[in-house]
Amino acid sequence: MKDKLLKEFRDYFHRDAENIFFCPGRVNLIGEHIDYNGGKVMPCAISKGTYLAVSKNKEKKIRFACLDFPEKANLHIQSSYSKTGKQWFNYPLGVINYLLQNGNEISGLDMMYAGDLPVGAGLSSSASIEVLTIFALNELFGLGIPKVDMAIASKKVENEFIGVSCGIMDQFAVAMGQMNKAILLDCESLKHEFIPFDTGEYVLLIVNSNKQRALADSKYNERFAECGKTLKNLKSELKIENLCDLDLKAFEMNQHLIESDILKKRARHVISENERVMQASDALKRGDINTFGLLMFVSHQSLKEWYEVSGVELDTIVDFSKNYKGCIGARMTGAGFGGCAIALVKNDLINDFSGQLIAYYKTTLGYEPTVFESGAADGVRAIRF
Numbered sequence: 001m002k003d004k005l006l007k008e009f010r011d012y013f014h015r016d017a018e019n020i021f022f023c024p025g026r027v028n029l030i031g032e033h034i035d036y037n038g039g040k041v042m043p044c045a046i047s048k049g050t051y052l053a054v055s056k057n058k059e060k061k062i063r064f065a066c067l068d069f070p071e072k073a074n075l076h077i078q079s080s081y082s083k084t085g086k087q088w089f090n091y092p093l094g095v096i097n098y099l100l101q102n103g104n105e106i107s108g109l110d111m112m113y114a115g116d117l118p119v120g121a122g123l124s125s126s127a128s129i130e131v132l133t134i135f136a137l138n139e140l141f142g143l144g145i146p147k148v149d150m151a152i153a154s155k156k157v158e159n160e161f162i163g164v165s166c167g168i169m170d171q172f173a174v175a176m177g178q179m180n181k182a183i184l185l186d187c188e189s190l191k192h193e194f195i196p197f198d199t200g201e202y203v204l205l206i207v208n209s210n211k212q213r214a215l216a217d218s219k220y221n222e223r224f225a226e227c228g229k230t231l232k233n234l235k236s237e238l239k240i241e242n243l244c245d246l247d248l249k250a251f252e253m254n255q256h257l258i259e260s261d262i263l264k265k266r267a268r269h270v271i272s273e274n275e276r277v278m279q280a281s282d283a284l285k286r287g288d289i290n291t292f293g294l295l296m297f298v299s300h301q302s303l304k305e306w307y308e309v310s311g312v313e314l315d316t317i318v319d320f321s322k323n324y325k326g327c328i329g330a331r332m333t334g335a336g337f338g339g340c341a342i343a344l345v346k347n348d349l350i351n352d353f354s355g356q357l358i359a360y361y362k363t364t365l366g367y368e369p370t371v372f373e374s375g376a377a378d379g380v381r382a383i384r385f
């Protein structure tokens with residue numbers, strides 16, 4: 001990828017790239033739809049991600065190109081930018097806009113992106129390109145931004161420039177990831193802990209359902225709004241700041257405050273999932289990967305039944321995994337409505353599992369999913385060349 005990017009950069013910009021940076025994607029191991037409810041999540045960065053080859057130019061121009069999309073841009077440096085259509089370069093443009101608006105000086109840049117992360121598959125390709133851009137600009141212009149603040153800024157770009165009301169999990173995971181570690185992140189305080197992700201004789205597989213996440217953004221915003229309403233209902237009598245301030249017992253005692261059955265279901269997922277994250281972290285810490293796997297299955301069930309963000313594609317993958325002897329845990333990961341699932345599969349059965357799953361999925365849905373292996377990987381970084 002690196003050599004291809006360097007060559008394409010030279011062909012397109014007629015000069016050499018001076019720097020290459022890389023930012024991974026992420027999977028969430030457990031703790032789904034929790035980050036915007038002030039609870040704990042447990043993601044990790046993965047090995048696939050987005051690359052950026054970049055050189056400064058003296059022409060006061062920002063030039064964007066990407067190997068994965070045809071659109072290019074050639075923009076004068078301005079004091080601010082606004083989003084244009086649905087182009088891929090809105091993500092780096094949003095980051096540049098954020099930096100300019102916060103008083104940072106930026107000179108001209110020739111930037112070429114390329115990724116090996118499936119786009120729109122729920123592996124945080126957007127967080128990856130945002131954090132990649134702010135990391136690169138921080139290095140190139142010596143802005144002195146700590147990585148946690150890069151994640152916070154990238155989330156802001158996603159919320160305000162792109163218009164998706166996501167939480168902090170994705171940006172945090174791709175910025176802060178560490179090899180072989182899961183990140184236990186408190187999304188309210190941003191306190192975090194790296195827990196060894198020791199899967200023993202099991203391997204983490206990512207299964208891309210290859211179902212386009214067409215409704216994902218609107219449904220995501222709908223769930224976000226539902227949680228806000230539920231919190232408002234509960235706040236009428238309780239002193240809480242977030243849904244995750246309640247444990248299941250307190251929820252049971254106070255659910256009469258919630259105005260509808262749908263909102264009760266949403267809250268039940270959020271509050272039980274937050275408790276599962278703590279159980280999962282305890283299990284990992286004592287090396288009990290079987291319990292961790294079991295919690296993945298329970299998490300999926302809750303996302304399917306209570307939060308209603310799964311779908312036939314993700315359910316097909318998880319149902320198959322449940323019935324496969326060498327798989328100890330599986331669940332959808334990310335926002336849902338298509339995208340990816342993860343599974344813990346015995347290391348000598350990876351090919352067998354993948355082959356059988358692909359055949360089963362194809363018979364059920366008429367097309368194939370894609371399966372690949374990924375451990376927990378390092379976050380955003382410069383690539384030496």
Ligand code: GLA
Pocket residue numbers: 028031032033034035036166167168169170334335336
């Ligand atoms: C998307 C969002 C995250 C998080 C997950 C669901 O990935 O970007 O902030 O809410 O969905 O857990």
